[in-house]
Amino acid sequence: MRARYGPRLTAVPLSALAGVAAGGELLGGVPRWVSVAVAAFAVSTLVLRGSFHRVEHVLLVLSAVFATYVVAGFLAHPDWGAAARGLVVPSLPLLRHGLLVVVATVGTTLAPLGPRVRPVLRSRQAAPGRLAISVAVLTALSIA
Numbered sequence: 001m002r003a004r005y006g007p008r009l010t011a012v013p014l015s016a017l018a019g020v021a022a023g024g025e026l027l028g029g030v031p032r033w034v035s036v037a038v039a040a041f042a043v044s045t046l047v048l049r050g051s052f053h054r055v056e057h058v059l060l061v062l063s064a065v066f067a068t069y070v071v072a073g074f075l076a077h078p079d080w081g082a083a084a085r086g087l088v089v090p091s092l093p094l095l096r097h098g099l100l101v102v103v104a105t106v107g108t109t110l111a112p113l114g115p116r117v118r119p120v121l122r123s124r125q126a127a128p129g130r131l132a133i134s135v136a137v138l139t140a141l142s143i144a
Contacts (some may be wrong), residue, residue: 023035
């Protein structure tokens with residue numbers, strides 16, 4: 001894959017399979033090689049043999065699973081006052097776990113932008129592009 005499509009397009013599928021491996025091992029105790037093989041076979045079969053509508057339906061079902069987060073949030077019976085206060089006045093513990101959250105948020109926000117940002121930043125003719133990217137990055141960081 002890397003030879004044909006280059007390192008930029010290869011990193012995304014490989015990182016997705018790494019996530020499948022870690023998730024299978026953590027949640028179900030499934031060996032990495034089994035979960036990666038099953039996921040790669042399932043995705044390959046769906047994409048190569050399935051129609052657009054079949055892929056669309058599978059992705060809709062997978063995304064509908066995320067609606068369970070809303071249900072789980074209500075079933076957890078949170079302190080709604082503290083939740084509203086945290087929405088307006090964010091806080092972050094200055095401990096190891098808090099710093100890890102910051103690093104993970106910044107990393108996952110900026111990592112997908114890397115291949116697109118580097119050429120613009122290297123170009124000396126793209127001063128407006130640099131400004132736009134700087135504003136976008138600062139906006140993403142302030143929202144995250």
